[in-house]
Amino acid sequence: MAASPKARRSRVARASGPASPERDLPLGLTPAQCRHLYRQMVQIRRFEEHAAEAYAQAKVGGFLHLYIGEEAVAVGALAAGREDDHLLGHYRDHGYALARGCDPKSCMAELFGREDGLCHGRGGSMHLAQASRNFWGGYAIVGSHIPIGAGMAYAMQYQQRDQIVFDFFGDGATGNGIFHEGLNMAALWNLPIIFICENNLYGMGATLAEESPVSEMRIKAEGYTMPAVQCDGMDVLSVYEAVRQAAEHCRSGKGPFFVEALTYRFRGHSMADPELYRDKAEVQRWRTLDPIPRFGDFCVEHRVCSRKELAQINEEVEQEMLEAVAFADQSPWPDPGEVDRWIYAKPIDPEAAFAAKEEGALPVPEAEPEPKRAGV
Amino acid sequence: MAASPKARRSRVARASGPASPERDLPLGLTPAQCRHLYRQMVQIRRFEEHAAEAYAQAKVGGFLHLYIGEEAVAVGALAAGREDDHLLGHYRDHGYALARGCDPKSCMAELFGREDGLCHGRGGSMHLAQASRNFWGGYAIVGSHIPIGAGMAYAMQYQQRDQIVFDFFGDGATGNGIFHEGLNMAALWNLPIIFICENNLYGMGATLAEESPVSEMRIKAEGYTMPAVQCDGMDVLSVYEAVRQAAEHCRSGKGPFFVEALTYRFRGHSMADPELYRDKAEVQRWRTLDPIPRFGDFCVEHRVCSRKELAQINEEVEQEMLEAVAFADQSPWPDPGEVDRWIYAKPIDPEAAFAAKEEGALPVPEAEPEPKRAGV
């Protein structure tokens, strides 16, 4: 039912562009950049493999959605933007966090529900976020962050800032009305936002054909007069190229852009998924397109680094992730006495106000340190 | 900002097709049919003019949305279907009711909030409905009846019935996510439903350009691989032709069809509308395209009837509407003692059940006459 990897890839324009002078690298990339891309993909992979292990040991609870197989999308896309561009994604969010440079320690601690987690254990795996890096979080109501991203883009436009918004979501999200409401607004107001649709052929157990009468998600953007391209989500350079084009478009004030990355998750939808709805053989076929060895081969072929150097990166990352797990293991639990902190940024205390009123003083609301917002 | 009537009409394929042998009528229409179309448009016009008067006299309360100017859409569209096809529309619904053949008396009584109203005064102007004519109502949450129509179409398909669904809504509804969810499902399951979008250039006070990045609503359907045509909503024959094609398509099992009728409301959005957002001159321009005199001229030119006969129809309709108002005026108010009737089709009485339990008898739920549903 699902298109074979081969058939789908043939629709994708292969990464091309001017070769870099040294070593023949495309897209003006430097070897250091290539090594960085490779390292980030390995980071995500190893982070999640450790997370899966921790889940099996009941150190991670609730939902755990792995990005394994799709690493090229977050890594390629974010490399094409700036570090201060705004980033939102869905619950399958470890890749966004790590590609944005969040510390794996704080990410892992969040999965473990610990105080040192990015969100102090309040959010968990689905809700990683780090405002200081303009990573505004993983969102778990499918599609809900699509208009939210558009709103952030509006705030940038309004304040004449040149940051743009990266908004990642899945093929399944396009069946929800909120996707359309968000795209419509982005198009109406010409907002600087890249919609990045990770088309991995499934929305949980639903196949693409069950979700959508069209198999190409980019078609859904075209109704909003939005430029839309597909790229090979198993090839970090293809993603990089497509999103670089999108980012230029957005940053120059030309409005929103839609990028569809054709990709595949190698693991189940979440750890609870028995994967009854797809063939093992299909998974195997896609595994042959694994973006990590594929880009590793590219690096070796283009003399970015040797196999040994790749292995060394792998080893460094493995160390880093072992440390992340150890850190998370040792991080304290959040204090249950603080469970009602952060309900409000400006808490209200009617008892105090009443007491003050009794004493004749008017209740003056306390000025609190203003919580961080992007534009300020 | 809004396109001029002329510019818009030029995009519309004019009604054509094989001429009828006698009197050169297009689309195989008979003179009797033409007179019927004319009469129905006049009925809607005069019904609403009387309703507006009654509103000014505070006999009609709440919201009153007039269809005046758009009569050709409901009349042309419903003439292209069968009487047992299913019909749903939005709150601007007097046209649907009358074009489906509902008695103006019961319609007017509903507007007056009387017991003899189609819905016994419970619904009011926005919620006319007559299940016995498969008119399933006017709906007032914008777009909400779009998936509902799709669901009815599914019920027809499932039961292998050959009725199709007519689902009317406005341009404004296409900005709501529910529109997309409904179209997506209709396309996915190849359902027999005609989506009829009355593009009247405004969604309440919002202009088309404020609501949508594309000015042609049919474009929004194309993303669902649904055939979509535009027609001249000020020309009953153009609508008839487009919807006849759509109905054939749907009835033969080829799936959903989208018809965009380019039209204009001559009156405000509702009676409360001060119409600050549009030019009087624009309204005047559109009034020159009034579908009633226009089709009257057509009838005379094609020797369907004489001017005198047209005047006679007008006179008959006027009589009918005076009777409708008199009927509504004399209809009794609903009994306030019955205000809690129809909350449930099968009411539950815990007191009775408890009493029965106390006496040792098991509470057996009463079998009630099953309420009407379309498929049964």
Add this chain to the structure above:
Amino acid sequence: MLFRSPRPSRSRSGRASEVAVVSYRDAVRTALRDEMLRDQRVILMGESITGYGGSYAVTKGLLDEFGPKRVMETPIAEAGIVGFAVGAAMGGLLPVAELMTVNFALLALDQIVNSAAKFHYMFGGQWSVPLVVRTVSGFGQLGPTHSQTFEGWFASVPGLKVVMPATPADARGLLLSAIRDPDPVIFIEHSLLYSTKGEVAESEGGDGGEIPIGVAKVVRPGADVSLVAYSRMLLQALQAAEVLERDDGISCEVIDLRTLRPVDYPTVVDSVRRTHQVVLCGEDWRSGGFGAGLLSEIQDRCFDDLDGPIQRVAMRDVPMAYSRQLEKALVPTSEQVVEAVRRLN
């Protein structure tokens, strides 16, 4: 007319029911299956209910048995799903729409409140909407957006019937009633109950087996305090009742409401008039949760019968946190039921 209802063939109604011990999950599944066998108008629709088998594996196997026309995989479009199901019901079918969890039901709330609940009334009784919306509440480190439960909201809407079974037997019997009911029924299961087991009378293909909507059940008779609960909190209340009997010699009457709209007040009031003390046990937020409505009505009907304030056990008013330690501090427990009773005594 294409179908008759109920389809008479294959019916074994009238036959004495067999009793089996089954899980809550299986009780729901077999109720769906039996009703689909009995009446061709019954269809299922929802997200990941076919190939995946349902996110809690409730609909596993039903696609294979009934095919995609009757077990429909839908897009992730909660409002559309309920709207579509309303239309299918108006068109003559008996749809059972699954919303994966009650959290996502917020997206469909307009269709539930303004369509399903309203049409019978607003169109003057011309037709009704025989729809079942099945959904699930529950928690377990699911985080802030996936741990909520909104039964109080549904239960405040005229036109809806709201059911929350606690046991496999009630899950079956009430689901049969819900599907056969001409009105829209919100049927809320509980993720932490799916693997619990209990005796269920099976009556495949038959007409019987219904447990009536709107009838509460005194699950454990008692003399001193009335514990009013539903869904998972019934188990907490029963546990508390044992502890209180054993350690405090307090005799608790435990009532399983089963239906939240309409509430079987006669059964509740009858109990309160005997015990003079009440603890209401729910899992939604304390401020304005379902228990608040219950409390309001009980104090109105039983003011002079009450020896002390009606107690409530409910979710703490916090958005919910992911971390295990924090979650523990928020969710209602049987210990809290015990404490509430002790506060009264």
Add this chain to the structure above:
Amino acid sequence: MLFRSPRPSRSRSGRASEVAVVSYRDAVRTALRDEMLRDQRVILMGESITGYGGSYAVTKGLLDEFGPKRVMETPIAEAGIVGFAVGAAMGGLLPVAELMTVNFALLALDQIVNSAAKFHYMFGGQWSVPLVVRTVSGFGQLGPTHSQTFEGWFASVPGLKVVMPATPADARGLLLSAIRDPDPVIFIEHSLLYSTKGEVAESEGGDGGEIPIGVAKVVRPGADVSLVAYSRMLLQALQAAEVLERDDGISCEVIDLRTLRPVDYPTVVDSVRRTHQVVLCGEDWRSGGFGAGLLSEIQDRCFDDLDGPIQRVAMRDVPMAYSRQLEKALVPTSEQVVEAVRRLN
């Protein structure tokens, strides 16, 4: 940084406020306008709020004054509007999103509950969502889908602040507070109050003028019964108090809650401890309406102070009918408040 907050130029803060008699509608409009003058980060968005001037004419003229970047006409997309406003707030703006009526807010409930109310908590306090959602409740032959009011639902959600002003002065002062508040505030106006008038202290461009969220007001002191009301029901309660004073010699203390989350319980409890009798006045459905939550908390805090059951005046549990005669039979009135007090005395 492009903007400073508050924009200091043009500010006349510190100047003694002038007092004028204005309508509730104008009080809302001028509060919006003044705050937009004071702080460039404030933007408005909503359906038909520009050329049309707002379906209740509240935003009339603001497009002309501030232009389409600050007064944004939106598509008919309630969920999108609130989601967008949440994002704009995260991006540094202070959006005031209008949902044309609270009935349509159901379409946006997910964004209100799972986005606006949750983010500060779920992301561990990293940022907040300084959003105001303005919407309107009310009735008047608007029929079954357009006459509802859901304040009880909003008020049950941790993370939200919920405000329902009854007077022009409170409409102004609370709206200023709401816009300046870093948390999401649901600000519910009432269509039947727009033309009522009252004294309002104007302080254009200044920093003052706030009325604090979370503080109730004793509008009429009294000794015998506490009437707790908000929004339009405040007027009904005041009318009832007059009638009861005149005809029955009963002295009613009337409290305007003003804020529904968090509720100013100290003020309510203080009153109840003096009067020993309470009538709660609301317009949402009796079963599980806002008053139920209020009642639950009051009986908990004041059980021993109460001389009789807490009374409630509320909407009858019916989906609402269009016909004038039927509507009259459903909506709460001052006569019902009088009757409720008489039931207690």
